Amino acid sequence: MKKVSAAKTPVYFFGTCLADMMYADSAMAAIRLIEREGYEVVYPMEQSCCGQPAYNSGFPDEAKAVAWKQVQIFAKHDYPIVVPSGSCAGMMKVHYPKLFKDSPDLFTVKRFSERVVELTTFLHQHAHAVYEDKGAPIKATWHSSCHAMREANCIADSKALLSQLSNVELIELERERECCGFGGTFSIKQPEISGAMVSDKVADVVSTGASVVLSGDCGCLMNITGHMEKENITDVKGQHIAEFIWERING
């Protein structure tokens, strides 16, 4: 099944904490998509979370300790670090150097950050993935996570991959650039505001008539599908882009 090419440098995979807790299948699909392009995937077992929850909640020391753990774990090889989340990739690329700006470890951290690449950017720009859609015609809509859009800058790559799936009709959300209201601990510190935001997002999703809402970020998906389930909206499901592509190209 694997066609590992000796000419291609292996890549590291950072699965994210949500993949460990709730979205293991999506992350596994991401690993399969990378392997499909001939790269060997190396998964360090001691990895955990990017540290963003504490970083955004007023606990920078805890965030820094967790971030440093990831930097150390991925230090054995100089491989690119592929991350199936724009938000975690953004944290590791953009915010790690800020967390360590006054530390003697800054340059080690910077070297780590430079190796981080979001999954769809890796598949599109580095691996030049080409997909053949074997699935039945389907209407899908796409939710851009804020940090995928504004930190990892990977939305064009995600959409470029989706556009190769010939039987998928992508219907854009009316307010694609607006936050779904997740925001990590924001969703539990300001539940009413977050609730108002996700309720508007779900209304937008439903009005597209799509049967699936895709995203590159499990945090947003957990929020959107959680609200849909609560509201008994059953004709739209939520799925991570990696799992969706993997299913489509395998029929």
Next chain:
Amino acid sequence: MASNEKFNFAQSVAEALADSQLRANFRFATDTLIQRRGTVFASPEETNFLRDVGSSMKKDVLANLPDLLERFEAKCIKNGIVVHWAETAKDANEIILSILNEKSAKKVVKGKSMASEEIHLNAYLEEHDKEVVETDFGEFIIQLCNEPPSHIIVPAVHKNRKQIAEVLAEHVEGMEYTEDVDIMLENVRNTLREHFKTADAGISGVNFGIVETGSLCLVENEGNGRMCTTVPPLHIALMGIEKLIENVEDIPAIYRLLCGSATGQRITTYFNMISGPRKKDERDGPKEVHLVLLDNGRSRIMNDPQLGDVLKCIRCGTCLNHCPVFTRIGGHAYGSTYPGPIGEILVPQLEGLNPKGAIATASSLCDACSEACPVRIPIPEIIRRMRDESYGHGDPNSVAGYGYKKNCVESMVWRGWKWSQTSPFMNKVMLKGLALFGKWIPVVGPLKSWMSVRSKPTFGKNSLKDLVKKEGVRHE
């Protein structure tokens, strides 16, 4: 304006969210403002270049502020402007009152000024028997209702046309209910005209103070600013000390950034450059011009390299329009002069973290504000800093109320989280625990909040770590 003692953010948020008319009004307004901005800043390359220019211009000003202020003061004095320095809001109010008293001025017309809102000038002057008339249309409306502004640029934006028609019919003498905007405007214009004619003094804000020439720039659309600063015999301008621009040639860039960001205009209808009182051979203009330079905590803010960025703000309000939280709760819920993202980073610094630090929790850190900010203030980063400071993780000397939210429970939760994310053994225990017992976690605290609008999360039987091993992915 909600006073700090009465400030209850959770309650104001709940009330705002429950008001469907309010939410519709804000959604309509912010959509319109975002769309208009988009037409003026259609080219991302040009816009980003301009934002770089604006950002470095303001950065330079802040880096040299003490020197620039002295040069500016000297130029203003040379132009015949009387300059006053106000260290606190109280000082500013007292200075303005004493100028008015000295001239026996009773009635004041006012142009829109956020600095005057910041120091609660109207309430202070009214307490001292002055008649204060707001002359910006939006400010005029909310003054009639005795409400504070709900937006930095469009103060009555929380009201729709019908609600404004009702306010005018109720409060303006001789005015009947009409939704015809032209008739409403004409009536208000006639009412204001009388006030301009009879006012003893005009008070305005300042958008840019030009150091090179000692000029006060006032950006506006209604002409009321020009009337306030030219018709009455006395003009008092109130300006935050950070509002300086070094040279006249810097103005086109920063003015374009302000207009485009604030209202989606290329230029405003009026751009006033006030360079002193009426000269001997001139027939109009005020006989005296006073400038009150307001510090009110700005010098302290400036001393912190990260927090100081908040002073780059040109008060365009575009971060409010782009904020998904502001759009839903509106300006009043923040209980502060400056609402929205800029308020979240400025107000806790001006008024202290306790209780205003609470407003910094009202952000999903989506970065929409910093993406739009014309002077590239890293708003989300400073929001994070406010949160750090609230829990006592930062600089004990920079913001009042440092560590006010510090508590054992949260500290322990995050310490436990850190343990579970740095110790592979604890991580395994946590993941196994969630897989086996996750569905029995009691619905209290954070989970209860989560489940108020979402279903209970389902934890997977396998972690990715389990799958990686099972499926033979190389792991080490």
